[in-house]
Every structure is written in structure tokens, then in C-alpha cells.
Amino acid sequence: MGEFELIDRYFRRTAASPQVALGVGDDCALLQPTPGRQLAVSTDLLLEGRHFFPGADPRALGHKALAVNLSDLAACGARPLAFTLALALPAVDETWLAGLSQGLLALADASGCALVGGDTTRGPLAIGITVFGEVEPGKALLRSGARAGDDLYVSGSLGDARLALEALQGRIELPPGLLASARQRLDTPQPRLALGQALAGVATAAIDVSDGLLGDLGHVLKQSNVGATVDTLAALPLLDNLQAARAAGVDESLLLQCVLAGGDDYELAFTALPSHRDAVATAAKATNTRVTRIGSIDSQPGVRLLGAGGQPVHGRFASFDHFA
Incomplete structure (x- = not known):
């Protein structure tokens, strides 16, 4: 041919x-x-x-x-x-x-x-x-619009694609049913087109999570000249297969790594004014998309991770980089 x-x-x-x-x-x-x-x-x-x-x-x-x-x-x-x-x-x-x-x-x-x-x-x-x-001119969601005081949100779920990748590369073992469920997110991600359009005029900044939440969020923070605080207790349940992975014996630190630094999720991380919480909820409902508030934008540069009782969470959560 x-x-x-x-x-x-x-x-x-x-x-x-x-x-x-x-x-x-x-x-x-x-x-x-x-x-x-x-x-x-x-x-x-x-x-x-x-x-x-x-x-x-x-x-x-x-x-x-x-x-x-x-x-x-x-x-x-x-x-x-x-x-x-x-x-x-x-x-x-x-x-x-x-x-x-x-x-x-x-x-x-x-x-x-x-x-x-x-x-x-x-x-x-x-x-x-x-x-x-x-x-529409002036309605594009950019990385540069986040401001101190904004809420930080994530659509859908995070970490399942990375969980599947860990298993496929032989670093962990997952039961067949759990691997099949997680691998679906790796192989056939669903772009959040309807939500993105519904957030025009509501969100202040946005990025798709392709290389890992914290790494991609870092691009927004750099472009907007701000920092962020992320509640890991709110973020960790974004892993759809969290309970099944725990039951299979997957280490808790790896699960957090999957959520905060796993790639291939293709969800949206976005920011919005607290006064727009109802508008964010309306956009989520109208597009049948789960949206979770996981933190806030700060004036202090960098990302602060908080766990139980507001205690700092320490660790290296490096997102994917082709040349690192």
C-alpha cells in the first residue's frame, strides 16, 4: 500500500x-x-x-x-x-x-x-x-491569572494512570481487576472540554495535568508570580482506586506520589475567586464533572503541602521531565 x-x-x-x-x-x-x-x-x-x-x-x-x-x-x-x-x-x-x-x-x-x-x-x-x-477574545483560560486568595481546584481524579504505570513497569504488583481499572485512565484519558469552556469567565487560571499535579501547578505559580498551599488530605482521595490500592498493600507514600506527581491524568487544575464557588459548582454540575477544592493560592512563592492537623508534609514529588 x-x-x-x-x-x-x-x-x-x-x-x-x-x-x-x-x-x-x-x-x-x-x-x-x-x-x-x-x-x-x-x-x-x-x-x-x-x-x-x-x-x-x-x-x-x-x-x-x-x-x-x-x-x-x-x-x-x-x-x-x-x-x-x-x-x-x-x-x-x-x-x-x-x-x-x-x-x-x-x-x-x-x-x-x-x-x-x-x-x-x-x-x-x-x-x-x-x-x-x-x-472568545478575553475569555481564554491562561496560566498567568492566579492571584493570592484564589481557591485551587482539580477536576475528576488523579494518580490512577501513574498507579497503572508503576505496575506495568514492574515496580509494584496489582490485582488484575485493579490494574485494569487504573490502566483505563492511562490508556484512554477523557479531555475535559466541556468543563474548560464552562469555566471561561469563572476560573482565573488553568492548566491540564499531564506531567503531574505539582509540576504542572508550578507552571501556573511561576507565570502568575504566586505560591500555593495544597491540602494532601483533600488531594489523596482523588485517586479513584485509593481504597483498592491500600487493600492491595501499596505503600501510602507511593499513593501520594501518584496523586501529586503522577502524569497522564489530563485533568484540569484551575483557580477561582472564593466568591465564585457557586459558579464553579454550577460549571461542574452542568458538565457532569467532579471538581474538588484542594487548596488555595498564596502570595508567598513555592508550594506548601499540609497533612493531618495542618502539619507540613515533606517529600520530593518530582513530576515527569523528558530531559531531567
Whole structure:
């Protein structure tokens, strides 16, 4: 199978969105954003052996490749428009391509995000996606808007993806049912698009949790020139499989590490004024998303972790860094 037949068979689609004037098949795609809206653009590259295991299920991989990009749009409060796909393949495997395209395009359809172009080449397996969204001027959620006194929130759950990774890399043992539950979060994250859009005008700052809560929160604190206090007793229950992991004998310090420094969660960490607590609750209810207040923003730089009785929690919670 040649390159263009591959594209035609698995990735060419008729653009249904009015924002896509021209999709796959030309030198450039043509997008027509809603008048008066700003474009939001983000890119991610996934490499076999670095971002996903060799032999990963192709359908789940297709889903995740797009989901990690859509999560960036969610953190900006943007509505998805379209995306491009760059795909390097060591060889043409039609069964694998069918699975990848099914997972990718199912999430694209569910998110209203059209595939409008890209490139294919021979090489080590890699998936690069650039996603385009739109947002009302002045309403984009940024990392630089947090202020002392703001509440700190996290959507959904944290730590289950890291728990699965610890088991898959042989550092801990988990019962099969627990591993399957945790691995679902690792393999098929759900970008919080609806919540991100509902928080526009409510949240003061936001970021998606891709490399670990404290590491990603640190980007917000740096951009906003503030610090934070995190209640670990509120944060730890964000691990959906907390009780099952405890019952399986997983060390408590590792569980806290999973929640505070585990990656691949693709939840939103965001800040909002205390006076907006009702608005945050309304946004959470309207989008059927669990939202938990886990701390507050301070004027003092750095992050302070508090445990039982407000006592400081000490430890090194290093988030993922490709070059560390």
C-alpha cells in the first residue's frame, strides 16, 4: 500500500464543520473560524517506547493521541475545530492502521474536531498532532491569572494512570481487576472540554495535568508570580482506586506520589475567586464533572503541602521531565 492510498483508506474524511472550508487532500487545509473568535493552537508528539508501550492497543493509542491535544484546548477554555496528523510508520500494518484510525476518529467525532490534513512517512513509530480551537477574545483560560486568595481546584481524579504505570513497569504488583481499572485512565484519558469552556469567565487560571499535579501547578505559580498551599488530605482521595490500592498493600507514600506527581491524568487544575464557588459548582454540575477544592493560592512563592492537623508534609514529588 502506498502513502496516498493509506491516507485515502484510513484518514480521508468529508469535513462536516462549517469552520472547515477545505480538509484533507490539498497542500493546505482552510479553516474559517467564527468571526470575532481567536484561534487556539497546540501540538503534541507521541513516540513509541517513550509515551506509549511497544505493542500498545492501536484503538486506545489513536484515542490518546488526540485526547492529549484536546486536553490543552480544554485548559484554555477553547472549543475544538480541527486537527492535523503526522504519522511515522516502520511498515504498513492494515489491521493496526484500522484500529488507530477508529480510535482517533471516534474521539474526533465526539469532540467536533475534524481531521483536515497531515503527513505520513516511514520511520520509527511516532504520532504528531496539531489541534486548532477557538475561544472568545478575553475569555481564554491562561496560566498567568492566579492571584493570592484564589481557591485551587482539580477536576475528576488523579494518580490512577501513574498507579497503572508503576505496575506495568514492574515496580509494584496489582490485582488484575485493579490494574485494569487504573490502566483505563492511562490508556484512554477523557479531555475535559466541556468543563474548560464552562469555566471561561469563572476560573482565573488553568492548566491540564499531564506531567503531574505539582509540576504542572508550578507552571501556573511561576507565570502568575504566586505560591500555593495544597491540602494532601483533600488531594489523596482523588485517586479513584485509593481504597483498592491500600487493600492491595501499596505503600501510602507511593499513593501520594501518584496523586501529586503522577502524569497522564489530563485533568484540569484551575483557580477561582472564593466568591465564585457557586459558579464553579454550577460549571461542574452542568458538565457532569467532579471538581474538588484542594487548596488555595498564596502570595508567598513555592508550594506548601499540609497533612493531618495542618502539619507540613515533606517529600520530593518530582513530576515527569523528558530531559531531567
